[in-house]
Amino acid sequence: MDLKISIEQDLWEAIKKNYENESYSSAILDAMHLLTETIRNKTGLEGDGSSLIGQAFGGENPKLQLNNLQTESEKNIQKGIQELLRGLYTTIRNPRSHDKYNDTKEEADSIIYFIGYLLRIIDKSKVNFEESTFLKRVFDEHFVESKEYSELLVNEIPKRQRANIAIAVILQRKSGDIDKLGCFMEALLNNMEESDQSQVYKVVSEELKYTNLDVDIRTILHILPTEYWKLIDKSVKIRIENILFQNVKSGKYDISNNNCTIGSLGTWIEEGHLMNFDNISGWTHMIVDKLLEGDDDEKAFVDIYFLRIIFKVNHKDISYFLRNYIKNGLKNKDEKIVKEIQYQLQYDEDHPWWKVFEEELKDIPEIKYIDLDAIFS
Structure with a gap:
């Protein structure tokens, strides 16, 4: 033979x-x-x-x-x-x-x-597992937006096919409900090997490499867990972060009409994204500049979408620009600053800002630590 x-x-x-x-x-x-x-x-x-x-x-x-x-x-x-x-x-x-x-x-x-x-x-x-049939369940109008339901679906996917499913969802994302897709993708990526995650983010990088369209960028921002942003190809990551930076820099919010007039793409940025951006100091400086030098619409944009986020990402290592902005606000007893610092500190006894703003806080007794355990024990 x-x-x-x-x-x-x-x-x-x-x-x-x-x-x-x-x-x-x-x-x-x-x-x-x-x-x-x-x-x-x-x-x-x-x-x-x-x-x-x-x-x-x-x-x-x-x-x-x-x-x-x-x-x-x-x-x-x-x-x-x-x-x-x-x-x-x-x-x-x-x-x-x-x-x-x-x-x-x-x-x-x-x-x-x-x-x-x-x-x-x-x-x-x-x-017994067919990709096209399974994807119908992910894009189903009756998909239940919950962690439990998403994890149950993910458990049905053979491990070797999870990357393929993730890639298919990314490529078809604009045809689905991005809130539901985000819930599913978080469960999927969290139950995937690192090598498969890298494979998925090669596709994400290709999707973002040349695009200038808001819809391409915002859907990626929304359906993928923020902690994986760092897996995007470095050159693509730098480019997209610059697009977002320029968008936020020009951002304005019309209080009288209650709508964002410029910079809507930037409003899709979450704390987790910013934590994984390359130039947090630059972002902080730009946002503080808008608060100090911007018109009312620019300040409103920051107050609504970025003030709390920028405070949180500066939690451990506060930027020089933000520190001075807060110090001056506390000295002048700026109601907005006092309220925001109170929100940041009152339930966190170990927050490093207690020390950073120790002198300024002496004159603001309403900002104090509240021990919830003692209250409810």
């Missing part, structure tokens, strides 16, 4: 080197490795050997279905192939992995040919 023309091309490529070098036992192991990877890739499972076969082919609702599993014969075929595959690992792969074997060409041909037969069966099998 000419094995090369008797088996599928991918199987031949997997065993070719060792087979042509007459390392027939190693060629058999190469074939078994391809079998394992084929099952893993098709199901998304991470197991090995008998355990992998049980997870893929066993149970009432197996991940790989060889037929409709309706008649007794169909169920027997499913069970029989499952047992054959288990037997391959027990009698063929495991001994050759642990002990020295010297299989002949004839023995290798028979075993590899049989593995090829099983690979063809697996190739024709139906996968």
Whole structure:
């Protein structure tokens, strides 16, 4: 038998080197490795050997279905192939992995040919998880926007297919409810390997690399967890942060009409984003400048969207510009500043700003630490 023309091309490529070098036992192991990877890739499972076969082919609702599993014969075929595959690992792969074997060409041909037969069966099998069907549930108008529901859906996705689902959601994000997609994507990314997260953010980087459209940027900002912003390609990250910076710098809010007239894109920035931006000092300086030098609409924009955020991101290492702004506000007993500092400090005994503004706070007795545990104990 000419094995090369008797088996599928991918199987031949997997065993070719060792087979042509007459390392027939190693060629058999190469074939078994391809079998394992084929099952893993098709199901998304991470197991090995008998355990992998049980997870893929066993149970009432197996991940790989060889037929409709309706008649007794169909169920027997499913069970029989499952047992054959288990037997391959027990009698063929495991001994050759642990002990020295010297299989002949004839023995290798028979075993590899049989593995090829099983690979063809697996190739024709139906996968219990279909990406396109699953995505309908993510974009479903009745999707429940909750952590529990999102995590239940994520648990249904085979681990090896989670990156593909995340990428599909990102590419289709503009057709869905971004609040619901954000809830789902947080659960998905938090249950993904780092290598898969990196793969997803390569796609995110490509989506942002050339775009100037607000809708492209704001949907990314909203559906992806803020803590992963740092995974974006560095040059893309710097470019998008500059777009956002310029947008916020020009931002205005018309109090009389109660709407943001300029800078709406920047209002999608959350505290977590800013914490992961490269130039927090520059952002702080720009926002303080708007408060000091801007017109009423510019000041209103900062008060509504950025004052509390910029205070929080300067929690541990306060910028020189913000420190002076707050010091002057406290000295002058500026109602807005006093109220905001009170909000930041009153329930946090260890907040570093108690020390930073120690002198100024001596004259503002209403700003004091409130021990909630003592109150409710």
